Amino acid sequence: MSQDPTAPFQTVPAITTELINLSAILNLPKPTEAFMSDIHGEYDAFSHVLRNGSGNVKTKISECFGGQMTEQTRQQFAFLVYYPSEMVARAQAALAPAELEQWYRDQALRLAQLLAYTATKYTRSKVRKALAPEFVYITEELLFNDPQAADKRAYYWAIIQNLIGLGQVTAWIEATAHTIQQLTVDQIHIIGDIYDRGPAPHRVVEALMRRGHVDFQWGNHDILWLGGAAGSALNIANLVRICARYANLDILEDTYGINLRHLAQLGERYDGDNPAFQPKVSADTTLSAGERRAITQIHQAILIIQLKLEGPVIKRRPEFGMAGRLLLDKLSPDRQTITIDGQTYSLTNGCFDLVDPADPYRLTAMEQSVIDQLVQAFIHSEKLHRHMDFLVENGSMYRKTNGNLLIHGCVPVDEAGEFVGLTLAGKTYRGAALFDLLGTNLVKAYQNPEPGSLANDLLWYLWTGPYSPLFGKQKMTTFERYFIEDKAAHDEQPNPYYRLRHEQAFVQKLLTAFGLDGERGHVINGHTPVKKGNSPIMANRQMLVIDGGFSRPYQKTTGIGGYTLLDNSYGMQLVAHQPFVSRQDAIAHLTDIVSTRRVVETEARRRTVAETDIGHQLQVQICLLKARLQRLTSGQ
Numbered sequence: 001m002s003q004d005p006t007a008p009f010q011t012v013p014a015i016t017t018e019l020i021n022l023s024a025i026l027n028l029p030k031p032t033e034a035f036m037s038d039i040h041g042e043y044d045a046f047s048h049v050l051r052n053g054s055g056n057v058k059t060k061i062s063e064c065f066g067g068q069m070t071e072q073t074r075q076q077f078a079f080l081v082y083y084p085s086e087m088v089a090r091a092q093a094a095l096a097p098a099e100l101e102q103w104y105r106d107q108a109l110r111l112a113q114l115l116a117y118t119a120t121k122y123t124r125s126k127v128r129k130a131l132a133p134e135f136v137y138i139t140e141e142l143l144f145n146d147p148q149a150a151d152k153r154a155y156y157w158a159i160i161q162n163l164i165g166l167g168q169v170t171a172w173i174e175a176t177a178h179t180i181q182q183l184t185v186d187q188i189h190i191i192g193d194i195y196d197r198g199p200a201p202h203r204v205v206e207a208l209m210r211r212g213h214v215d216f217q218w219g220n221h222d223i224l225w226l227g228g229a230a231g232s233a234l235n236i237a238n239l240v241r242i243c244a245r246y247a248n249l250d251i252l253e254d255t256y257g258i259n260l261r262h263l264a265q266l267g268e269r270y271d272g273d274n275p276a277f278q279p280k281v282s283a284d285t286t287l288s289a290g291e292r293r294a295i296t297q298i299h300q301a302i303l304i305i306q307l308k309l310e311g312p313v314i315k316r317r318p319e320f321g322m323a324g325r326l327l328l329d330k331l332s333p334d335r336q337t338i339t340i341d342g343q344t345y346s347l348t349n350g351c352f353d354l355v356d357p358a359d360p361y362r363l364t365a366m367e368q369s370v371i372d373q374l375v376q377a378f379i380h381s382e383k384l385h386r387h388m389d390f391l392v393e394n395g396s397m398y399r400k401t402n403g404n405l406l407i408h409g410c411v412p413v414d415e416a417g418e419f420v421g422l423t424l425a426g427k428t429y430r431g432a433a434l435f436d437l438l439g440t441n442l443v444k445a446y447q448n449p450e451p452g453s454l455a456n457d458l459l460w461y462l463w464t465g466p467y468s469p470l471f472g473k474q475k476m477t478t479f480e481r482y483f484i485e486d487k488a489a490h491d492e493q494p495n496p497y498y499r500l501r502h503e504q505a506f507v508q509k510l511l512t513a514f515g516l517d518g519e520r521g522h523v524i525n526g527h528t529p530v531k532k533g534n535s536p537i538m539a540n541r542q543m544l545v546i547d548g549g550f551s552r553p554y555q556k557t558t559g560i561g562g563y564t565l566l567d568n569s570y571g572m573q574l575v576a577h578q579p580f581v582s583r584q585d586a587i588a589h590l591t592d593i594v595s596t597r598r599v600v601e602t603e604a605r606r607r608t609v610a611e612t613d614i615g616h617q618l619q620v621q622i623c624l625l626k627a628r629l630q631r632l633t634s635g636q
């Protein structure tokens with residue numbers, strides 16, 4: 001049971017002080033929340049948005065310094081807050097010693113002023129926790145003293161002068177810039193899909209671990225990795241395939257210590273030039289011809305393992321309703337065609353030599369040993385577990401926060417908008433119950449890896465099952481996308497949710513079904529890139545789709561980088577981002593990648609902490625403390 005936070009306050013003075021403290025907090029402005037999703041391993045782009053607080057740092061600078069700065073100065077100063085070490089290095093390289101000293105003084109003063117401005121929304125104790133411990137004393141002195149006050153001026157400047165003289169100013173600038181980043185956005189909500197397609201998901205997780213104040217809604221791609229760590233062979237086959245597809249196998253080998261040598265040996269059985277399996281890389285890739293060839297081979301080997309592994313799971317779990325995905329047994333004897341749902345398609349780029357027509361789902365001895373070794377490597381990767389522990393501990397299938405519902409994919413429904421779901425042991429789980437069932441099983445499967453158990457099989461269902469809220473489509477046409485040219489066969493049929501989510505009544509029904517206020521809440525979704533020309537704001541502003549558009553391979557579809565959402569005391573704003581080129585480029589050209597802000601909701605009056613979930617908890621504590629005070633003062 002969680003501890004009673006009012007327990008330490010038992011005497012009249014202690015209760016009185018705490019009551020004053022809590023009531024004051026309730027009156028502070030509501031802290032800013034940022035919502036991001038579909039980061040897909042693009043660490044640099046994500047880190048940029050984290051550093052600029054979805055454009056919020058720049059807004060704070062404008063508010064704090066008003067007309068004092070030119071646009072160029074403001075931009076340079078903003079970049080000092082985002083990338084302090086790089087911007088300091090730039091100044092050091094460009095300025096003569098005397099100019100540099102002046103620069104340090106100017107920047108230190110500005111940073112202290114901006115920090116004071118961003119800190120006004122918070123209690124002193126919260127600000128102290130956000131300060132770098134080694135500079136707490138100095139920074140507090142700068143924060144709470146006015147450089148303009150005559151009697152304090154000399155003291156104030158002496159602190160800055162000493163920081164410079166003692167060679168600490170650079171470290172202080174870096175620490176303070178990070179504190180400003182942190183205070184500009186209080187809580188970060190990630191609506192899923194940190195992993196896959198991009199090169200550095202592990203760095204995204206590590207950045208979030210460092211930063212704290214973060215929660216996740218698991219995305220279907222995150223589930224592949226969570227499931228991998230829990231020993232699901234199918235999840236592993238899928239994620240290794242995607243790593244090969246996007247030339248990211250080094251995440252496995254170098255970051256997570258998963259040896260792919262056996263898989264590469266198996267790959268030698270395949271055609272290194274098969275066009276359907278060439279890695280998807282940008283034109284400026286540094287892959288050698290040999291690497292390209294090896295990846296192409298691995299890609300085929302692991303897809304065939306995946307397709308074979310699907311057979312037994314689909315057969316032992318008829319309740320998953322996935323018999324339509326049994327495809328290897330539908331190949332023609334010559335492997336030139338396949339018949340799906342009565343329609344025969346010719347196959348291109350086939351690679352079925354290791355598929356035994358008499359027993360198509362049987363793994364060869366080598367395939368079996370490759371996948372067994374991979375499963376062991378995933379279960380025992382210490383670093384992977386550290387990252388997945390963080391995702392499990394701070395994550396969930398959905399989240400209700402300050403009246404809003406956060407979900408990666410969808411709430412599965414039928415054409416009429418009625419909730420549908422998974423029937424297990426005669427019981428049908430739909431709506432919130434479906435999420436709860438899948439979430440409980442996920443944690444169970446993660447904590448106790450048991451390949452072949454229902455909980456373990458559900459990890460794969462979450463990735464691709466027809467009623468998986470994280471997938472949201474009727475089927476995943478992976479086989480068809482590799483081997484059939486006819487695009488009609490690639491259709492995955494999105495759940496009717498994606499049509500209905502444009503309607504306000506439907507969104508209100510969802511909110512109510514999850515125990516939220518249908519009139520006031522919002523559903524916040526990730527998962528589906530917002531295509532060029534489409535609006536991310538639907539259902540009379542109650543449905544917000546914020547695929548961050550970080551994924552480079554998908555930027556052709558979105559046309560822009562994508563969206564993030566900010567919710568502060570004034571209301572909600574949707575921030576559109578341009579594609580991010582690179583960290584070096586952003587710093588060299590001071591490009592912010594924030595293009596436009598669209599107001600979703602404006603509050604008639606500024607919202608306070610009292611109107612947030614935390615505020616409601618504080619109000620309960622206030623009631624308890626008042627009752628205790630009354631008992632003490634009335635002598636009961």
Ligand SMILES: O=P(O)(O)OC[C@H]1O[C@](O)(COP(=O)(O)O)[C@@H](O)[C@@H]1O
Nearest residue numbers: 193197220221473476477478492527
């Ligand atoms: O473009 P890729 O990487 O081949 O992936 C396509 C597959 O990804 C999916 O869209 C799932 O990934 P998302 O969660 O990113 O949408 C599948 O529905 C589809 O089959």
Ligand SMILES: [Mn+2]
Nearest residue numbers: 193219220527
């Ligand atoms: Mn997704």
